[in-house]
Amino acid sequence: MPAWALRVIAVLVTGLSMVGSTSYALAHPKNANAPLQPPVAEKPAPEPEPEATPAPTLPFRTLEPTIAPTPTVAPKTPAPTAKATATVAGTVARAATPPVTLVPTPTRAAATLRPTPVPQLTLAAGVRATALPKVTYTHSS
Amino acid sequence: MGDLEFWFIARITGLTAFAVLSLSVLSGEALRTSVLDFLAKNRAVRKLHDFTTPLWLPLVFAHVIALLFDKTARIQPINVVVPFVTDYGELPIGLGTVAFDIVMIVTITSWLRSKMNNTLWTWIHRTSYIGFVALFFHAALSGTDFDAPLVSAIAWSTAAGLAILGISRIVWGRLPA
Numbered sequence: 076m077p078a079w080a081l082r083v084i085a086v087l088v089t090g091l092s093m094v095g096s097t098s099y100a101l102a103h104p105k106n107a108n109a110p111l112q113p114p115v116a117e118k119p120a121p122e123p124e125p126e127a128t129p130a131p132t133l134p135f136r137t138l139e140p141t142i143a144p145t146p147t148v149a150p151k152t153p154a155p156t157a158k159a160t161a162t163v164a165g166t167v168a169r170a171a172t173p174p175v176t177l178v179p180t181p182t183r184a185a186a187t188l189r190p191t192p193v194p195q196l197t198l199a200a201g202v203r204a205t206a207l208p209k210v211t212y213t214h215s216s
Numbered sequence: 217m218g219d220l221e222f223w224f225i226a227r228i229t230g231l232t233a234f235a236v237l238s239l240s241v242l243s244g245e246a247l248r249t250s251v252l253d254f255l256a257k258n259r260a261v262r263k264l265h266d267f268t269t270p271l272w273l274p275l276v277f278a279h280v281i282a283l284l285f286d287k288t289a290r291i292q293p294i295n296v297v298v299p300f301v302t303d304y305g306e307l308p309i310g311l312g313t314v315a316f317d318i319v320m321i322v323t324i325t326s327w328l329r330s331k332m333n334n335t336l337w338t339w340i341h342r343t344s345y346i347g348f349v350a351l352f353f354h355a356a357l358s359g360t361d362f363d364a365p366l367v368s369a370i371a372w373s374t375a376a377g378l379a380i381l382g383i384s385r386i387v388w389g390r391l392p393a
Contacts, residue, residue, distance in 0.1 A: 081267075085268055092231065099366075110359070
């Protein structure tokens, strides 16, 4: 066989290999079992945690049990957890376990507005409620 | 052109370069054995061996350049020349670097053969066997497509055939026609 024929065969082998490789690679763009898996994403830098601010000391406030209408307890509604991100301002009852949150009467709404429904509480006679400073919940991981 | 296009180019040129480099090694071995005597005389086989260089050289360069531009592959220019310094897959990628270095040295010394000592050139040229072994394991250990049965069967059978020829050449010298 002459040299030029061998060259033609070499070009044909190269062309066929190229066509075969192209068709195979395009038909299989991804291989989950590929031996090399370079890391493709860097972990984002963790956000700096907000500095804790000292809570202002507020005087206790006592709710009179005879105030009408009185708050009621809705036990099926879960209390906000520490993972929720929200700013809560309001009055927290410290009388019962699990802790419950007071929902104010319409006349007191300006002081204790909440974005979501919260458990309602009926305070027993002699139970004190206290006003707490604003609390910001941040998620923890 | 994005990473995916460069990735396709790297895979396609890598597979094709492996096939053409196999042909180059086969034609080189045929010069010292008689495996292609039924097909052509040594002069024609020698011309074929020389002719394969302009076939695989652009494929190898395209493979390397595509990986350099592919940000996902994270191949740095130093990784093209210095082996085993990547931040992942040191061995598979390093074997590719070794193979690249060897075939470049073999090719350049072949171009400069007339100005070189023939014995030195011969021994340098024999390192191409080491280069092909490194190339094969680079492809087998890092090739995305080498776990495919079709690609794997062709690659392993080609490498096995060339290995048998090479060992026969070493043990028995020039094979009978």
